[in-house]
Amino acid sequence: MIDSAWLASLGHEVAGLLTQPTTWFVACVVFISGITRGFSGFGGALIFIPLTAAVLGPRKAVAVFYLFDLVSATPYGFSYLPKSRWREVAPMAIAAITMLPVGAWVLKTADPLILRWCMAVLVSAMLLLLMTGWRYHGQPTPLASAVAGLGAGLAGGATGVSAPVVIAYWLSSTAEAAVIRANIMVFYAIASFSTDVVYFFNGLFTFDVVVYALIAWPIYSLGLALGARFFKGSSDTHYRIVAYVLIVISVVLSLPILDRFIR
Known part of the structure; x- marks a missing residue:
């Protein structure tokens, strides 16, 4: 049973945050992240974490993202199981869980x-590999x-x-965009749920998170x-272009030298 004092404290904290410009900045980033994730199957964290880490700090930004992603995108991702290639998703998901x-x-x-x-160096290297056209x-x-x-x-x-x-x-494979997107959605549903469990036991889900x-x-x-509706009218070529653009954005926004423009 939820304690009434805790609920009162929660309501007071929410009301206080809604008066702060930082909260509205985070809200705008959240909305863009949601559209991105709904369209491509990924990219929510790529947009949200680099930008909000500058104002919330990396630990809080990561924890906040995975908590709201758990109750929104994770159930949506599991709905793509019938469209995914489980023989490709399962080994990746199991290996990822062991490293979390x-x-x-x-x-x-x-x-x-x-x-x-x-992370910026890693993402840049992978982007260069993809843009060479290698498959x-x-x-x-x-x-x-x-x-x-x-x-x-x-x-x-x-x-x-x-x-x-x-x-x-x-993206380095020749699979159709629909298959790639389904694999990504299912993988992240599994990975996000597992990440939340690990973060919980590591004490990262604090009250303010x-x-x-x-x-x-x-x-x-x-x-x-909204993002899912946009995807229905896209082609394989458009999907890959959007994916590359998102990776570029993640590199640029994750650079610590840009923090002074975001704070």
Whole structure:
């Protein structure tokens, strides 16, 4: 049973946050993140975490995202199971889950600036590889999927952003956009739920994180619905172009040298 004093404190905290410009900035970012995730199957964290980390701090930004994503995008992602290729998703998801505790430990103990610079370098390298036009012309193997999952789990647990690893892996294939999107949606549904469990036991879901997540949840859900409608009218070419643009945005926004323009 929920304590009435806790609910009163929660309502007071929400009311206070709604009077702050920072909250409305976060709300705008949440909406854009939702549209992005609904359209492409990824990108919510790519947009939300780099921008809000400058005003909330990396640990809080990551925790807030995964909490509101759990109750909005995660159930939506599981609905794509029939359209996904489970033989490709399962090895990646299992490998990612095994690395999440390691990534969460890094998030709690490492210097946030070092984490952000490392991620920017990693994303840039993967983007350059994709833009060369290189494609893997075979079927993704369980071993390759597992290796990609290990990298995604570590990056996701440590920075909240695992999309570049996953997207670089699946966009390098010749699969249709609908299949790629379904695989991504299912993988992130599994990975997000697992990340929330790990973060919970690491004490990352503090009271103020819950408050921000409650404010963000309905805004993000609306963005998801709009993004999904946009996807229905897109082609494979448009899908890949949007994916590349999102990766570029993630690189630029994650650079710590831009913090002074966001704060």
